[in-house]
Amino acid sequence: MFNYVFLFFILGLVIGSFLNVCIFRLPRRESVVFPPSHCPLCQTKLIPRDLLPLFSYLWLKGRCRYCQGRISWRYPAVELLTGLLFMVLYVHFGLNLWLVKYLILTVLLIVISFIDLEHYLIPDQLILLMLGTGILLNFFTRELPIISILWGVLVPAGLLFLLATLSKGGMGGGDVKLAGAAGFFLGWPQSLLALFLASFLGSIFGLILLTFHLKKRKDPLPFAPFLSGGIILTVFFGQALLKWYFSQW
Ligand SMILES: [Zn+2]
Numbered sequence: 001m002f003n004y005v006f007l008f009f010i011l012g013l014v015i016g017s018f019l020n021v022c023i024f025r026l027p028r029r030e031s032v033v034f035p036p037s038h039c040p041l042c043q044t045k046l047i048p049r050d051l052l053p054l055f056s057y058l059w060l061k062g063r064c065r066y067c068q069g070r071i072s073w074r075y076p077a078v079e080l081l082t083g084l085l086f087m088v089l090y091v092h093f094g095l096n097l098w099l100v101k102y103l104i105l106t107v108l109l110i111v112i113s114f115i116d117l118e119h120y121l122i123p124d125q126l127i128l129l130m131l132g133t134g135i136l137l138n139f140f141t142r143e144l145p146i147i148s149i150l151w152g153v154l155v156p157a158g159l160l161f162l163l164a165t166l167s168k169g170g171m172g173g174g175d176v177k178l179a180g181a182a183g184f185f186l187g188w189p190q191s192l193l194a195l196f197l198a199s200f201l202g203s204i205f206g207l208i209l210l211t212f213h214l215k216k217r218k219d220p221l222p223f224a225p226f227l228s229g230g231i232i233l234t235v236f237f238g239q240a241l242l243k244w245y246f247s248q249w
Contacts, residue, residue, distance in 0.1 A: 012086030013053035016079035023114045042067035053079040101137040109228035116224035122174030134184025144187035152183030152191040175223045198230030
């Protein structure tokens with residue numbers, strides 16, 4: 001058991017390192033496999049000891065070995081986050097198809113969130129990948145009935161679409177698509193719970209930013225990281241939260 005926990009942490013670190021490449025290159029329309037990793041500042045091709053997830057960053061104190069340029073905090077953060085999530089997903093689900101399903105969901109959400117944080121957009125190709133894998137994985141796990149997926153996709157996407165139309169630009173089309181795509185993984189009513197949790201997280205975070213004058217009221221706040229947070233929380237606590245909620249009636 002312990003060995004597997006550690007193994008999944010390391011696997012997450014390594015995959016997180018690849019996700020960093022995707023986060024940097026996908027919005028710039030570059031290939032994620034070619035050319036090999038290089039420093040974005042001095043373009044020097046990196047060798048394996050520069051590419052050890054997390055450890056290279058700590059060892060080099062966050063600077064490029066060649067040009068001494070500062071490496072973004074995003075690199076170790078994405079690696080650590082992926083490592084930790086892989087580890088807790090394994091502990092929560094054990095070795096089975098569900099684990100595969102939620103590992104893939106997590107990977108997609110991390111890439112989408114960090115691209116949205118930096119560029120305020122969600123690439124359509126990632127939404128399509130999410131739709132495709134969601135449908136395919138459900139075919140194998142047979143976890144969700146069609147009707148559950150249908151409601152799970154339409155209700156959250158419909159609500160966000162309404163909000164996007166009313167707010168005129170506060171909420172983007174990418175957020176609507178992401179909320180819908182999550183329905184393929186979560187089903188009904190979990191996907192609505194995810195949206196509720198996301199709004200809750202977003203409001204709290206927004207209030208903190210406003211209180212400490214870190215952002216102005218008009219500044220855009222990317223919603224995908226909160227939506228992803230809501231989705232991940234639902235993966236872990238959705239059943240328990242819904243059970244508690246319905247027992248209150
Ligand atoms: Zn460099």
